[in-house]
Each structure stands twice: as C-alpha cells, then as structure tokens.
Amino acid sequence: MTKEGAGKKSLLLGNEAIAQAVVAAGCQVATAYPGTPSSEILPAIAAAADRLAAPMAVEWGANEKVAFEMAVGASFAGARTCTAMKQVGLNVAADAFMTVALYQLKGGMLLISADDPGPHSSQNEQDSRMFAMFAKLPCFDPSDASEAAAMVKDAYALSEKHGILVMLRPVTRVAHCRQTIDVVESFEPGTPVKFERDVNRWMALPAIVRMSHPRHNARIAKIREEFETDWGKYNYELPAKGKAKLGVIAAGVSFSMLRDLMKEWGRDDIAVLKVGTPYPLPRKWVESFIARHDKILILEETYPVIETQISDRSKVNGRWNGAVPEAGELLPEVIEEIVLAQLGETPPKLDTSELAAAAGELGLTVRKPQLCAGCPHRSSYFAIRKAIPAAINPSDIGCYSLGVNQKGLDTSLCMGASVTMSSGFYLAHKVTGQERPVVATLGDSTFFHMGVSGLLSAVYNRHAFVLCVLDNSITAMTGGQSNPGLTGKPREKDEGVALSIESVARGCGVTFVETVEAYDIAAGAGAVGRAWEHAKASRSPAVLIFKHPCMLLRVPQDTVSVSVERDKCVGCRYCIDYFGCPGLSFDERAKKTSVDKRYCVSCGVCAAVCPHKAIVKSAG
Amino acid sequence: MSGSGMQYIIVGIGGQGILFTSRVLGKIAIDKGFPVVGSEVHGMAQRGGSVISHFKVGGYSGPLVSEGQADVVMAFDQKEGIRNLAFLKEGGTFLVNADDESAFENDHLKKYLARRKIETCRFAGFRILDEHMGGKYLFLNVLILGAASGMKIEGFEEDRVAAALKELAPPKHLEANLKVFELGLKAARA
Numbered sequence: 104m105t106k107e108g109a110g111k112k113s114l115l116l117g118n119e120a121i122a123q124a125v126v127a128a129g130c131q132v133a134t135a136y137p138g139t140p141s142s143e144i145l146p147a148i149a150a151a152a153d154r155l156a157a158p159m160a161v162e163w164g165a166n167e168k169v170a171f172e173m174a175v176g177a178s179f180a181g182a183r184t185c186t187a188m189k190q191v192g193l194n195v196a197a198d199a200f201m202t203v204a205l206y207q208l209k210g211g212m213l214l215i216s217a218d219d220p221g222p223h224s225s226q227n228e229q230d231s232r233m234f235a236m237f238a239k240l241p242c243f244d245p246s247d248a249s250e251a252a253a254m255v256k257d258a259y260a261l262s263e264k265h266g267i268l269v270m271l272r273p274v275t276r277v278a279h280c281r282q283t284i285d286v287v288e289s290f291e292p293g294t295p296v297k298f299e300r301d302v303n304r305w306m307a308l309p310a311i312v313r314m315s316h317p318r319h320n321a322r323i324a325k326i327r328e329e330f331e332t333d334w335g336k337y338n339y340e341l342p343a344k345g346k347a348k349l350g351v352i353a354a355g356v357s358f359s360m361l362r363d364l365m366k367e368w369g370r371d372d373i374a375v376l377k378v379g380t381p382y383p384l385p386r387k388w389v390e391s392f393i394a395r396h397d398k399i400l401i402l403e404e405t406y407p408v409i410e411t412q413i414s415d416r417s418k419v420n421g422r423w424n425g426a427v428p429e430a431g432e433l434l435p436e437v438i439e440e441i442v443l444a445q446l447g448e449t450p451p452k453l454d455t456s457e458l459a460a461a462a463g464e465l466g467l468t469v470r471k472p473q474l475c476a477g478c479p480h481r482s483s484y485f486a487i488r489k490a491i492p493a494a495i496n497p498s499d500i501g502c503y504s505l506g507v508n509q510k511g512l513d514t515s516l517c518m519g520a521s522v523t524m525s526s527g528f529y530l531a532h533k534v535t536g537q538e539r540p541v542v543a544t545l546g547d548s549t550f551f552h553m554g555v556s557g558l559l560s561a562v563y564n565r566h567a568f569v570l571c572v573l574d575n576s577i578t579a580m581t582g583g584q585s586n587p588g589l590t591g592k593p594r595e596k597d598e599g600v601a602l603s604i605e606s607v608a609r610g611c612g613v614t615f616v617e618t619v620e621a622y623d624i625a626a627g628a629g630a631v632g633r634a635w636e637h638a639k640a641s642r643s644p645a646v647l648i649f650k651h652p653c654m655l656l657r658v659p660q661d662t663v664s665v666s667v668e669r670d671k672c673v674g675c676r677y678c679i680d681y682f683g684c685p686g687l688s689f690d691e692r693a694k695k696t697s698v699d700k701r702y703c704v705s706c707g708v709c710a711a712v713c714p715h716k717a718i719v720k721s722a723g
Numbered sequence: 724m725s726g727s728g729m730q731y732i733i734v735g736i737g738g739q740g741i742l743f744t745s746r747v748l749g750k751i752a753i754d755k756g757f758p759v760v761g762s763e764v765h766g767m768a769q770r771g772g773s774v775i776s777h778f779k780v781g782g783y784s785g786p787l788v789s790e791g792q793a794d795v796v797m798a799f800d801q802k803e804g805i806r807n808l809a810f811l812k813e814g815g816t817f818l819v820n821a822d823d824e825s826a827f828e829n830d831h832l833k834k835y836l837a838r839r840k841i842e843t844c845r846f847a848g849f850r851i852l853d854e855h856m857g858g859k860y861l862f863l864n865v866l867i868l869g870a871a872s873g874m875k876i877e878g879f880e881e882d883r884v885a886a887a888l889k890e891l892a893p894p895k896h897l898e899a900n901l902k903v904f905e906l907g908l909k910a911a912r913a
Contacts, residue, residue, distance in 0.1 A: 114749035114759055139765055223764070247760065247784065280786035281745065281761045281778075283753055360785035367789065435789040453791045455809045457835035465826050467806045470736060472772035505770060582765060685771055701849060701860055 115284040117248035117277045121215065122147030123284075124255035129291030130185045131210070132160045132177035134170035136552065138189030139224035140278035141217035142581040145187055149593035157290050161593045163585060166518070166552040167192035171214070172199050178210040179305055180298040183259060187215040190231050191517065195553070197234070202307050203268055204238035205315045210294050211262035213255065214270045217278045220405045220432040224275075224580075226500065226517060228430060230406035231272045235382045239323050241330075242270040242382045243337065244355040244403075248282040250379070254337065261329075263294075265322050274404055276356045276432075327383035337379025340392065347374035349445050350396030352389065354378040354409060357402035357433045364439055373442070378403075384412040393418060400426060400445045404433055420445060474505045476686040477704035479621035479651030483544070483573050484511025485682055485712065486627030486649075491540045491635060494569075497524045499545035499554075502580040502653075503573050508683045512544060519553025521545040525568040525644075526561050540635050541568035548578035548586035550604060555611060558644060562612035567638040569631060569645045572604050573621070575653035583655055608646040615645035622651055624711045654704065663707025664721045667696050671717035682712045728757075728781020729878055730788045732810045735799025737764070737774045740864035743891070744797070745776045747868055748878055750887040752780040762786035773803055780878060795876055799848075799863055801826060814840045818871055820848035820863060846870045846910040855906055862903040865892075869907015881908065 115123070122144050125133060135145035149161040160177075164170025167188040174186040186196075193200060193216045200214070216231035235242035243258055245251035251273050258269040303311055330338065341362075351373055353361050358377050365373060376392045378384070381403065390413065393399050401410050401421035410421040420426035427433075427441055439450045461467075474481050484506040487496065498504055498512035499521040506512050514524060521543040532539045545554050550572050558570065578584040585591035590601045608616045615637040619630045627649060634645035652658040667687075674694030678687055686703030689696050696717070710720045731748065735741045742763055752759045761778035777788045793811050798804020798819040805826065811817060817836070826832065827845070836843055848866050856862050865888065871879035885904065892900045 112753055114746065114753055116763070142765070247786070276762055276786050279763050279765050281749060281759065281763060282786075283758045283760075356785065358784075360787060362784040364785075364789070367792065435785065435787050439789070453809060455835070457831040457838070458805075458808055461829050461831035461835065462806055464829055464831065465802070465805065467802050469806070470771070470773040470803070472737065472770040475738065475771060502770065580770070700858060 111286045111288070112283050113286050114281050115248065116143055116147075117251060117273060117280045117282065118143035119147040120248040120252040120282065120284045121255060121271070121273065121278075123151040123287040124252035125185050125213070126151040126155060126157050126159065127287040127290050128256050128259045129183055129293045130159060130213070131182040131293040131296070132174060133185045133187075134162050134164050134173045135187040136164050136167045136170045136192055137578055137581040137584040138167075138192045138217075139581055140219055140273075140275040141187050141189045141192070141215065142584060143278075144215060144217075145593055146584070148185070149595070151287065153595045155287070155290055158293070163593065165587055167195040168199060171196035174212060175199060175203050178208045178212040180210065181294055181296040182210040183294050184210055185213045185215065187217070189225065190216055190218045190229050191226060192216070193231055193234055195518065200234070200268075201238050204240050205307065205312060205319045207266040207304060207315075207318075208262065208268060209266070210296075211259040212268045213258050213262060214268060216270055216272055218272060218274045218405065220274055226515070228405050230404070230408060231270065232381050232408040233406050235270045235272070236408060236412075239319060240268055240270055240382070241323070241326050241380065242272055244272050244379060244381045245277050246355055246358040246377070246379070248277060248280050249284055250337070251277055252284065254379070261326070265326060267322060267326075274356055323383055327385065330380045330383060330385040331388050334380055334385070337377075338385060338388065339377050341375040341377065343374040344371040347396055348372045348398075349442070350374045350376065350392060350399045351442065352376045352378060352392065352399060352401045352409060354381050354403040357404060357438060360433070360435050360438050361402060361442070364435060364442070378409060381408050382412070384409055386412060386414070389413065390415075398445060400442060402427065402433060402438060405430070471508070472505055473508050473683070473685060474502065475654045476684055476702045477654045477706040477708070478502070479575055479649065479653070480506055480573050481509060481682060481684060482624050482708045483571065483621045483627060483649040484509040486624045487511055487542055487544065487571060487631055488681065489624070490628040490631035491542060494540040494542040494635075495528050497521045497528065497541065497543045499549045501546040501549055501578075503544055503546055506544070509681060518549055519545070519557055521549075522554050522557030522561065522570055525570065526557065526564065526566045529566045529568050538639070542571060542631060542635065543568060544571045544573055546579070547572060547574040547576065547588045547604060548584075551587040551602070555607060558608065558611045558613065558646075561644045565642040566644055567642050569634040569638055569647060571631070572646065572648045574604060574648050574650045576650075577653045577656055579653045579655060583653070604648055613644055613646045614641060615643075616648075618648040618650050620651060621649040622706065622708050624708070660706070662705045663710070664705050665703070665707055665710050665718055666698055666721045668717050668719055669695055671715050672696050672713075673715055673717075675714070677714055678709060678712050678718065682709055684709055728779060728783060729795070730793045731778040731780075731795045731797065731878070732788055732793045732807060733776040733778065733797045733799075734803040734807045735774055736803065737771045739799045740861060741774055741776055741799060743864045744868060745778050746891055747884060747887045748778055750891060751878060751880070751883045754883065757781060758783075760784070760786050773806075775807065797867060797871065799867060805832065808835065808841070811839065811841055815842070816874070816876055817841050817843045818867065818874060818876065819843065819845050820867060821845035822847065822849050844870065844874045844911065846907070851906055851910055852903075856899070856903060862899065865900045865903040866907040866910070869904040870911045871907075872904075873908040873911025
C-alpha cells in the first residue's frame with residue numbers, strides 16, 4: 104500500500120488503464136469499432152491523447168474490418184498503431200487479421216480483442232486466444248488492469264522486434280474492472296513514417312506467401328523460445344510450501360480470483376503456475392511444472408488454448424476430461440468448486456435455504472435488461488407490429504434487440520444480418536410460391552457497419568422487404584459512441600462529416616425512402632404499410648427511418664404527463680405485453696395498470712397505446 | 724480498516740446511478756492510500772436490468788467478491804438487495820433503499836437475517852426524494868452515500884464523502900447533491 108498522497112493514482116476502468124498505456128507507448132494511429140466490453144478503450148485513448156497533447160489520430164472505423172485495416176495501412180507506412188474491438192468484432196476483421204499475420208510489419212501493431220465470458224453483453228463466448236493460435240500470433244492474457252497496461256508496452260516491443268502483429272486479450276472482468284492505477288503523464292515518441300514500395304513485402308500473392316509462411320513459423324518458434332525464458336514478469340510460479348497437493352496452471356483473471364480464494368482458504372499446499380502468454384505457449388517451462396507435480400488443473404477462459412498445446416495430458420485435468428466447465432465464466436464459486444474437487448474436498452456450502460424461500464415468496468427474480476423508459480425503439484416496434492402483425496421481423500445487434508420484450512423481433516444473429524437474412528426469408532418464401540411480409544429492424548450504427556452491403560445486394564437481386572432503420576443518433580448499447588451518421592469524433596478538436604442514412608439508402612438504389620418521428624405510432628404504422636406495398640409492387644427493398652434521439656443523450660423534449668383512468672382500465676395487459684415500458688406497472692391483484700413514477704420520463708407515448716383509452720395525457 | 728480489507732457489493736437496476744457511488748467509494752479509498760479493485764457492469768446488461776458492482780479495498784487481486792464474503796451490501800433497489808444477500812458475510816451490514824416494508828416481515832427473510840447476524844439499515848429513499856427533491860430519483864445515489872455515512876459504514880466517512888462529492892459531482896448539481904447528502908445522513912440517524 105502506498106502512503107497517503109504519494110504518487111498520482113487514480114481509480115481507472117481496465118479499458119482506461121489499457122488506453123493510457125497505448126498513448127504512453129507512443130501509438131500514432133488508433134482505431135476501433137465499439138462493442139462491449141471493448142467500447143471505452145478508444146474514447147479513453149482520445150481523452151489521454153487530448154490531455155497529453157499527443158500527436159495521434161484516434162478514429163472509429165465504420166466496422167471492425169475497416170478499423171483493423173486502417174491500422175494495418177498505417178503500420179505498413181511505419182506508424183505505431185493500435186486497433187480495438189470485441190471478440191465477435193474480430194470475426195468481422197478476420198479476413199485481414201489472418202493474412203496480416205504473415206507480414207513483416209513496419210510500425211508496431213497491437214490488436215486488443217476483448218472477450219466476454221459469461222456472456223454478459225455478447226452473442227457468443229468465443230475465445231480470441233483461439234484466433235491468435237489460428238493465425239499463429241503472440242497473445243497476452245492479462246490477469247488484471249494494471250498487468251494489462253504493462254503488457255501494452257511490452258506488446259509493442261515484441262511487435263517491433265519481430266515485425267509481427269501482437270494481440271492483447273482482456274476479458275470483461277479486466278476491461279470493466281476498476282483498479283488503482285498510476286496516472287500516465289508522458290508518452291514515448293512515435294516511429295518514423297515513410298512508406299517504402301516493396302511488393303514482395305506488402306502483397307500477399309501465392310508465390311510470396313509460400314516464402315512468408317515458413318518465415319512466420321520460424322519467428323513464432325523464436326518468440327516461443329523467448330516466452331520460455333525472458334518473460335518472467337508475466338509467466339511465473341508461486342510454489343507451495345512443502346510438497347504441493349495440486350499444481351494449478353492459471354491464466355488471465357482466473358489467476359487473480361484463485362489468489363484471493365487461496366488467501367481466503369488460508370492454503371499454501373497448492374502450487375500455481377501463472378501464464379500470461381498463452382500463445383505461443385512456453386511449452387518446456389509449462390511441461391517442467393507438470394512433471395514436478397502429481398496432479399494438474401488448468402484454469403483459463405473460455406476455450407482450452409493452453410490445454411491443447413500440452414503434448415501429454417495424462418496428468419492434466421481441464422476441459423478435455425470435464426474437470427472444468429466448457430461454457431460460462433469461471434466465477435470465484437466455480438473455481439472454488441473445481442479446485443477443491445481436484446483435492447477430493449467439498450466446498451463449505453453457505454446455507455441460503457431461507458433466502459431462497461424468501462425470494463420465492465416475495466417473487467424476487469433477476470430483472471432482465473430492457474429498453475429504457477422513453478426509448479424511441481419501443482414506439483417504433485409498437486408501430487411495426489401494429490402495421491403488419493403477421494410479418495417476419497429479423498433484427499440485429501444493438502439496444503433494439505431488447506425489443507424482444509415488445510414482441511417486435513423474431514431473430515438476431517450478428518451485425519447486419521437483419522438485412523441479409525431478410526433477403527433469405529424473402530427467397531425461401533418466393534421459391535415455394537408464398538408471400539410473407541418481412542419487416543426488419545437495425546440501428547443507425549449497424550446500418551453503416553454492415554447493413555449497406557446487404558442492402559446493395561437486395562436491390563440488385565430484387566428482394567422485397569421493409570428495412571426499418573431505428574435511428575437514435577448514437578451507438579447506444581455500447582455507451583454512446585459516434586458513427587458515420589454523426590459529426591462527432593473521439594478527439595476533442597476533430598470533426599467528421601455526417602452521412603445521411605436517406606441519401607446512402609437512395610445511393611444504394613432504394614426507391615422508397617421515408618423518415619418518420621419514432622414517437623408517432625400512427626405515422627409509423629402507416630408508413631410501414633405503405634413501405635411494404637411499395638416493396639411488393641416494385642420487388643425491391645423499402646427503407647423507413649424511425650428517428651428520435653436516444654434517451655441517454657438527454658436531448659430536451661416536451662414533458663407529457665400521463666395517468667391511468669382506473670375505471671377504464673380493463674386489466675387486459677395489452678400495454679404491458681406489447682409496449683412494456685418500465686414506467687407502467689401492473690397490479691396483479693387489482694388487475695389494473697398504473698404509472699410507476701420511479702421510472703416514467705413523461706414522454707407521453709403510451710397515451711396512444713391503450714385500446715380502451717385508459718392511459719390519458721394529464722394536465723400540467 | 725479492519726483485518727485484511729473491506730468488500731462491498733452494490734446492487735440495483737441499470738440507470739439508477741450505481742457507478743457514481745463506486746467512484747466515490749474508490750476516491751475515498753485511494754485518498755487513504757488503499758489499493759482498490761472491483762468490477763462494474765456496462766453494455767447490454769446495464770439497460771434497466773439487475774446490475775451489481777463488486778468493490779474490494781485492501782490487498783486483493785481478483786475483482787469479484789465471493790459468496791458470504793462481503794462486509795457490506797448496498798441496495799438501490801430492495802428486491803435486488805434481498806436477492807443478493809448471500810454475498811454478505813456473517814455479521815455484515817445491509818443498507819437498503821426500502822420501498823416495501825412488508826417484505827421485511829417475511830419469516831424466512833427474518834430468520835436468515837437473524838441467523839447470519841446481519842445488521843439491516845433501511846431508509847425510504849423514494850419517499851425522502853418525493854418529499855424533499857420533487858421526486859427526482861436520480862439523486863438516489865447521493866442519498867445512499869449520505870445514509871452510509873450516517874450509519875458509520877467503514878469507507879463512507881462523512882467528511883470524506885462530502886469532499887469526494889465536491890470533486891466528482893458536476894458543479895451545477897453540487898448544491899443539490901450536498902442537500903441530498905444531508906438528507907441521507909438524517910435518514911440514517913432517524
């Protein structure tokens with residue numbers, strides 16, 4: 104512990120600690136596309152660059168592939184670069200990622216791919232370290248925020264020494280942990296920028312790859328050797344006192360959790376091998392630890408990356424033999440159970456039976472995420488459903504996927520799939536001689552991310568569906584980042600050019616493009632009907648933009664108080680089941696809806712919802 | 724700080740301003756020179772659903788509090804608080820914004836609180852904000868800080884919370900925040 108007032112320390116989010124380390128390392132070009140749990144990295148890079156007046160370009164790409172390739176180009180030119188995304192974002196950038204792995208880069212390049220075991224805010228639990236192994240690229244797996252920050256600097260040194268792309272893989276519990284961190288006050292100078300023509304270096308033609316791939320293998324073998332001996336700050340052993348009953352190989356945040364648990368248990372009969380570089384695995388070092396212990400357990404999230412690199416697993420317990428769960432987060436209680444199981448012990452179970460009984464009687468359940476009170480998506484979904492209840496409603500990735508509570512969407516898969524899957528729904532029905540309306544939804548940022556290429560394809564192929572762009576003028580789910588529909592850029596003094604969704608849609612060849620106020624349910628429902636008629640008649644996609652700013656932007660708007668006239672409320676639950684605003688609550692005993700003023704933001708939209716006109720705008 | 728450190732669980736519903744409370748708690752710990760590690764909820768999970776912040780002051784490595792280990796559970800929402808009571812250690816403190824007193828008459832809950840020797844501090848946050856702040860429930864986070872100070876919960880020393888508010892709250896809301904802080908102090912002493 105430091106003395107009171109000594110040093111300049113701040114309580115930083117893991118992503119902020121990583122970000123200031125990127126700036127301190129002399130990064131010159133930083134790019135990203137937001138996605139939980141990576142979203143705060145780029146804004147924090149911009150904030151640190153602004154604070155220190157660092158000569159850096161800090162920009163959002165329209166999607167992860169765009170962001171990744173912007174960094175690649177800058178690296179080819181000699182600049183030190185960084186690109187950040189969430190795990191599924193790396194799938195979008197994978198085309199560039201897999202091939203750039205083979206290059207001899209000029210400027211150091213760091214890829215931060217943030218994983219989400221759990222998952223908390225993701226559509227899958229994929230492990231980016233597996234991607235590092237797939238591309239044969241070195242990967243750092245930080246156990247906390249301060250180690251993640253330290254790894255940034257070393258990752259650049261490794262990248263520049265070998266001309267290789269390096270991955271830093273924080274999980275949610277690192278990215279969104281808060282930790283005491285030294286505030287960065289200075290930054291390293293960047294690297295000289297001068298692009299030099301050399302097609303043998305900068306092109307991935309088959310004849311060149313036949314040389315670069317073996318070269319890549321040789322350097323990853325070299326890095327593996329370095330990890331064996333030179334990287335004790337991230338790869339080290341905490342020996343047991345006396346003979347260990349168990350050897351645990353622990354990586355990432357599982358290591359930190361295990362340390363706290365061992366303290367809590369007061370145990371010193373477990374030896375721990377802490378691995379900070381899961382790929383390429385310092386195999387000799389790890390296998391010597393295995394050789395010295397009778398029994399081994401591997402703790403890593405979320406896929407068996409260390410495990411699969413070990414040649415003899417006869418003593419090793421992990422995912423291959425079911426000792427460690429193959430899905431979900433390794434929470435302290437999970438680690439406790441699996442470690443003690445290896446020791447033949449059962450964890451002391453806290454008796455919470457009374458609590459469970461109370462929770463049952465009091466009806467306490469986990470509250471699911473939902474659209475905010477006053478969210479424009481709620482009224483958009485209500486209008487869409489009302490217009491064509493029988494429509495298929497493909498949707499996308501963003502806040503609006505919470506419209507599932509409004510029964511406003513049928514599918515969500517990945518960024519942009521609302522558009523392309525609408526094509527698929529149209530085609531499947533068309534070839535079997537059926538007609539079924541398709542009304543898809545996606546957000547403004549998602550539209551620019553990957554919606555446009557699907558739209559081009561749908562226009563070209565003559566696919567009839569309605570695409571509703573729910574434009575709330577922000578990338579909301581991830582915390583309010585800018586996108587190509589806005590002028591905001593991460594650095595304070597930068598200003599971008601805002602693209603109009605209407606113009607982009609028209610530029611794609613769409614002939615029906617209209618914008619409606621998202622709060623106006625009647626206008627929205629009418630427009631959806633017209634759009635579908637146009638799509639059918641012209642055999643082409645129609646684009647409808649539902650526009651209203653996100654409530655989190657706190658744009659001033661009219662305050663319209665509402666109340667429920669109890670005698671008119673028949674208890675049909677229509678407002679609850681299809682509008683589902685946190686500002687409306689239903690009394691199961693009285694069978695009446697009422698306004699819950701803890702959450703109501705007085706947007707007034709629900710006054711248009713009740714079929715019995717029981718929800719009314721009240722005076723004042 | 725007693726023994727090895729202090730572990731806090733802060734629960735509520737996304738949008739209630741929980742993150743600000745942990746920032747204040749963190750600021751105070753850092754000013755005292757204690758290392759801090761914790762975990763927050765961002766992204767989809769934050770939208771109007773159950774949220775939980777873990778916060779550990781002292782010599783900890785991992786960001787999460789284990790079941791039965793928390794010194795304090797602070798609940799912005801009563802239901803969320805009761806649902807997460809298993810985090811509390813024996814003899815721990817449960818500070819809760821109570822909006823339905825009848826729940827505390829539940830026999831099972833009473834037994835659990837008694838058996839685990841949990842000290843429960845209830846304050847009617849919504850009613851207080853209705854009466855004094857025109858129903859502006861966004862002040863709940865500062866009210867709960869005041870209540871924690873008033874209840875002398877370790878890490879929420881009155882002068883330090885007030886100082887942290889002055890530093891962390893937006894200047895235009897400072898006066899209102901200090902007023903709410905006082906209301907919280909009073910609620911705790913009532």
